[in-house]
Amino acid sequence: MSALSRGVIARLQLFWTISQPQSNLNFWRSGPLSEPLIFRAYLGSPSTYSTLSTHGQDEMEGRGKLLAEAQVRAMGAESRRTGAIAVKCGMTGLWDKWGTRIPITILWVDDNIVTQVKTLNKEGYNALQIGAGQKKPKQLTQPMLGHFSSQGVPLKRELKEFRVSEDALLPVGTPITARHFVPGQHVDVTGITKGKGFQGVMKRWGFAGGPASHGSSKFHRKPGSTGGRQDPGKVFKGKKMPGHMGHEQRTVKNIYIYKIDPARNLLWVKGQVPGNEGAFVLIKDAVYKKPDASLLPFPTHFASPDEDLLSLEPITADLGNADPYMKD
Incomplete structure (x- = not known):
């Protein structure tokens, strides 16, 4: 097929898509970065559009999106809170009183909000979809743009679903901040490890390698024998061999x-x-070292409207009279 015919077909498909009702949905951001995100959805041309508020609970109620109430509740023994999505910023260190350096990782909870609520009646389980970061409309596919539009939330770079209990459900648009967690608690952090490429057995599995001298000829970093003789006549699956690492x-x-x-x-x-x-x-409450339920904000931390975020001071875990992570 020639390039001219492909171009004609593409133009015809685009014309047919625009002519259809409720199709070719487009988005752009209005207002400065400091104001709440408002997306305008239009059909066909920007001259005919409708404003869609991202945090209007009245509009969410009309669409049936307000499936839970944003209010403080008592956390039960079987309650399960949502997690959060953070960006790994880097590492630093603290010195304990014995002079040993303690590694510290800094995580940034980047603009987390609830983008979708899944309930037992509709999806068969209770879960919250959390979105983090920001993204431009041109960087997303049309299905993703339609998903954010139907939920009435701003465009997000990363989405993750967290299973929660029924009493931990939150309405769409609820922010999840760093104060969802408390200093002194334990959490489980999930991420994708650094890619190392194709590596040999010494780096990948920690093999000792062959001898460096005494008759060794080009056998310094090789794995050695990988199977038996005629019986079993094969290499078993799961054998530690060179391959992709990380x-x-x-x-x-x-x-x-x-x-x-x-x-x-x-x-x-x-x-x-x-x-x-x-x-x-991904950050979630620890499974094995469960935090004290009386100290956790449940289902999450709700900031007061008159609170000045810039005036808040960092909160350090209560470690008693002597901080074990600082030198005397």
Whole structure:
């Protein structure tokens, strides 16, 4: 097929799409960055559009999107809160009183909001879809644009679904900040590890390698024998051999939250977190070292309307009279 015929067919498809009702939905952002996001959806041309508020609960109620109430509740024994999506900013360190450096990873909870509510009656389970970051309309596909439009939320860069209990459901548009967690609690952090490419057995599996001398000829980093003789006559599946290393989903459990900065939505966590700097990670309440339910905001932290975020001071975990992570 020639390029001319492909171009004609593409033009005809575009004309047919625009002529159809409720199709070719487009978005753009209006207002400065400091104001709440408002997207204008139009059909065909920008001259005919309708304004769609991202945080208007009246509009959500009319669409049936307000499936839960944003109010403080009592957390039960079987309650399960939602998690959050954070950006790995980098690592720093603190010195304990013995002079040992404690690694600290800084995580940024980047503009998390609830983008979808899934209930037991409709989807068969209770869950919240959380969106993080920002993205331009041209960077998203039409199905994703339609998803954000139907939910009435701004465009997000990363989406993740968290299973929750029924009493932890939140309405669409509810923000999830760093104060969803409290200093001193333990969390589980999930991320994609750094990719190492194709590696040999010494780097990938920690093999010792062959001898460096005494008759060794070009056998320094090789794996050695990989199978038996005629019986079994094959190499079993799962044999540790050279191959692709890294770029796998891993979860680091029971990470301690040392400090929270509410003004900048930052978390200081003790230890390493999988992934490169700038990568998204998932933070959830620890499964094995469960936090004290009386200290957690449930279902999340609701900021007061007259609260000045810039005036908030960082909150450090209560470690008693002597901070074990600081030198005397």
